[in-house]
Amino acid sequence: MRLLPVVITTVGLAAAAAPAMAADLTVSVEIPRLNTASYHRPYVAVWIEKPDQSAERTLAVWYQQTRNNEGDGKDWLKDLRTWWRKGGRAMSLPADGVSGATRAPGRQTVTVPAARLAGLQPGQYNIVVEAARELGGREVVRVPFRWGAANTGAGTGSTELGAVRVAVSR
Amino acid sequence: MKKTIALLTLAAALAAPMAAQAHRAWLAPTATTLSGSDAWVGFDAGMSNQVFNPDHAAMRLTGLAITAPDGSAVQPEHAMQGQYRSTFDAHLTQNGTYKIANVMGGVMASYKLNGEQKRWRGAAAEYPAGLPEGATDVQATRTASRIETFVTLNNPTDTVFKTTGEGLELVPVTHPNDLVVGEPATFKLLNNGQPASGLEVTVARGAIRYRDNPEESTVTTGADGAFTVTWPEAGMYWLNASVRTEGHGETLGSNASYVAAMEVLP
Numbered sequence: 001m002r003l004l005p006v007v008i009t010t011v012g013l014a015a016a017a018a019p020a021m022a023a024d025l026t027v028s029v030e031i032p033r034l035n036t037a038s039y040h041r042p043y044v045a046v047w048i049e050k051p052d053q054s055a056e057r058t059l060a061v062w063y064q065q066t067r068n069n070e071g072d073g074k075d076w077l078k079d080l081r082t083w084w085r086k087g088g089r090a091m092s093l094p095a096d097g098v099s100g101a102t103r104a105p106g107r108q109t110v111t112v113p114a115a116r117l118a119g120l121q122p123g124q125y126n127i128v129v130e131a132a133r134e135l136g137g138r139e140v141v142r143v144p145f146r147w148g149a150a151n152t153g154a155g156t157g158s159t160e161l162g163a164v165r166v167a168v169s170r
Numbered sequence: 171m172k173k174t175i176a177l178l179t180l181a182a183a184l185a186a187p188m189a190a191q192a193h194r195a196w197l198a199p200t201a202t203t204l205s206g207s208d209a210w211v212g213f214d215a216g217m218s219n220q221v222f223n224p225d226h227a228a229m230r231l232t233g234l235a236i237t238a239p240d241g242s243a244v245q246p247e248h249a250m251q252g253q254y255r256s257t258f259d260a261h262l263t264q265n266g267t268y269k270i271a272n273v274m275g276g277v278m279a280s281y282k283l284n285g286e287q288k289r290w291r292g293a294a295a296e297y298p299a300g301l302p303e304g305a306t307d308v309q310a311t312r313t314a315s316r317i318e319t320f321v322t323l324n325n326p327t328d329t330v331f332k333t334t335g336e337g338l339e340l341v342p343v344t345h346p347n348d349l350v351v352g353e354p355a356t357f358k359l360l361n362n363g364q365p366a367s368g369l370e371v372t373v374a375r376g377a378i379r380y381r382d383n384p385e386e387s388t389v390t391t392g393a394d395g396a397f398t399v400t401w402p403e404a405g406m407y408w409l410n411a412s413v414r415t416e417g418h419g420e421t422l423g424s425n426a427s428y429v430a431a432m433e434v435l436p
Contacts, residue, residue: 075206081435084205085348089325 024114024169025147027059029129030162033105034136041102042133042160043076045083046110049126049142055087056125058095060110062102065094079132082140107163122148131160193217193226195317195429196408197272198376202321202347202433209262211321213246213270216255221408222376222431224254229317231256233274237330239266266327267347271318275337277422279310311423314338319431322347335363338411338428343396349434351404358395361413361426365395369411373399376406404436 027046043063048056061083064073074093078084093099097116125147132138139160143153145168153166200212214222215229228251236244246258262268277297279290283305292300294312301308314337320330326345333339344355359366369391378384391397391411401407409430417423 072206075204075209078203078205081203084203085350085435089205 025059025112025117026165026167026169027110027112027127027129028163028165029108029110030164031103031105031108031131032157032160032162036136038135040134040136041104042131042136043080043102044108044129044131045080045088046127046129047083047087048120049086049128051124051126053086053126055083055128056120058083058087058091058098059112059127060100061088061093061095061098062100065099065101076132076134079138080130081132081138082128083130117147120147122146127153127164127166129157129161129164131157133160136160193219194221194374194408194410195229195315196221196431197229197270197317197319197429198222198406198431199270199319199321199433202319203435204262204321204323206323209323210259211262212257212259213319214255214257215272215317218254220376220378221374222406223379224252226254228252228254228256229272231258231272234258234270234272236260237269237271239264239268239327239329241329244268260321262321262323265324267320267322267330267345269318269320269330271316273314273316273318273337275312275314277310277312278425279308281305281308309417309423311417311425314424314426315429316427317429320346333360333363335360337362337426338366338413339363340409340428340430341395346430346432349401349432351401351434351436354398354400356396356398357409359391359397359411359428360395365391365393366411366413367391367393367395369395369397369413371397371409371411374408374410375403376408401434404434407432407434 031042046060047058050056063077066073077088080088126142126144128140128142130140137159139157141155141157141161141164143155143164143166145151145153145166147168150170151168155164156162195217197213197215214224215231216224216227217229218224218226234246236246238244244260246260249258276291276293279301281288281301283302290301297310316337316339326347331342333341339360341358341360343357349355359369371389371391373389374386389397389399409432412427415424
């Protein structure tokens with residue numbers, strides 16, 4: 001409960017106008033700043049996973065939205081290997097409220113309004129964040145959380161991801 | 171020093187006939203899991219001691235067929251035969267799973283003509299009419315070889331898994347483009363459409379050049395022809411089984427073999 005305002009203030013002023021209670025599930029993902037010769041922003045997928053590790057639903061996928069001379073952005077979605085296998089490949093993209101452009105290093109936030117999670121049964125879940133970077137590596141971070149009551153969770157990656165925080169506001 | 175050379179010569183002499191038998195046929199894709207509106211996949215096909223390591227002979231692709239998810243045939247493109255491998259590309263334009271198979275079969279026969287030992291090879295339909303007049307002591311074997319692999323654009327499908335009832339064939343229980351380290355995968359082998367029980371399946375991982383241990387294993391099919399592999403590491407795997415029965419007089423022997431290349435992701 002206390003974490004949420006902190007997250008929102010850090011996220012940016014655009015979100016600050018919205019009341020805190022509007023966002024029932026917030027995931028903040030730290031994309032590390034890496035000093036490499038050829039840095040490309042990572043592809044990132046964020047999804048809710050059941051305790052048996054099957055995917056409940058995808059909350060966000062950040063990938064190149066355009067076609068360039070190397071190909072279409074969707075050509076590399078498969079590199080988010082875990083997400084791709086557990087549900088990404090069965091999705092039709094772009095998906096409203098899910099697809100987005102790649103994000104810059106720093107703390108990035110996914111806020112899911114309560115209405116979008118209306119069908120989610122109360123219980124124990126994981127938030128899974130997977131990042132895959134061109135000429136870089138791949139990393140998956142799992143953070144357990146409970147749906148149905150206010151709680152928070154945190155985890156951290158070591159290479160392609162930094163801190164991952166999950167907050168359920170009610 | 172002399173002793174070493176003598177030993178090496180002996181080793182080489184022993185290895186030669188073994189090697190001829192041990193050459194493994196493989197048809198390996200450059201990628202198996204793809205995304206986007208369309209994709210290109212390249213394939214290498216050859217025969218070698220170490221799987222997927224082209225160092226012996228290129229494969230003849232006379233029986234090559236690429237089957238799209240809707241059942242239509244896809245033309246291989248940019249085909250080239252090198253010294254040690256044949257290569258071609260496939261352009262994937264449909265969502266789903268494609269089967270790429272080099273299937274060859276026929277009859278091989280040995281016979282005597284005027285006291286001289288001879289060999290004959292041809293299509294099953296040409297036998298025995300293709301044998302010369304006056305051939306005696308005919309011993310014939312029906313051969314069926316299937317060398318295949320699978321690739322998937324976006325979501326996997328199972329339309330290309332239909333079997334023909336000829337030779338050794340694989341029926342996936344676990345989708346061959348859905349394999350990850352540590353998870354068991356099950357497949358069934360059929361011989362002429364019937365469960366191939368008690369068959370030994372060899373499972374070998376590629377990239378042997380970069381490690382010391384070949385890490386090869388075998389697994390035996392059960393009564394229903396099924397076998398299960400739990401992948402110890404990510405990589406391209408070679409699966410192989412064969413069945414041989416001796417012919418007696420008029421009855422043809424048979425020699426059926428099956429090879430698949432399957433990619434296991436971390």
